[in-house]
Amino acid sequence: MINDEPDARGLVSIALQTFRDSVLPAIPAERRFEALMIANALSIAERELAAKPEAALEAQIPQLCSDIDAGTYDAPERQADLRKVLWELTRARLAISNPRLLDPVPPGAA
CATH class of the missing domain: 1.10.287 (Helix Hairpins)
Structure with a gap:
């Protein structure tokens, strides 16, 4: 066994x-x-x-970069979506590297 x-x-x-x-x-x-x-x-x-969920998030980075390069998030109404994804990536990375820095409220949401 x-x-x-x-x-x-x-x-x-x-x-x-x-x-x-x-x-x-x-x-x-x-x-x-x-x-x-x-x-x-x-x-x-x-x-x-x-951090298994972070691995799935990290896998999205190449597509996110391609979308940014293609102008997908250039329109003002799409920039909130981009900020949300970038915030999720930042939180996932901070959860590993320095979880004490995590703030429960994202910047600009208060």
Whole structure:
């Protein structure tokens, strides 16, 4: 029987938790910055592995670029659609790279 638990995300999560709980407290102060960079990188990797919807969104980028190049969004009534798509891409990327920067309300919507 094949044991596929934990998956990659689970392994990264376990590594991150172990690093934070056991390794990080033992790191000397002069090495703390590097240790925190490692913890941050593991956090980003964990979120990236969990971000299946973002992959589908990223797959739309080539078509979006072609549409922009073709002038699809040049008309003022289409620019709101473009802003919405760009906002979704930005939120998806921030959810991985720095979720604390996410604002629950998109710019200009308040």
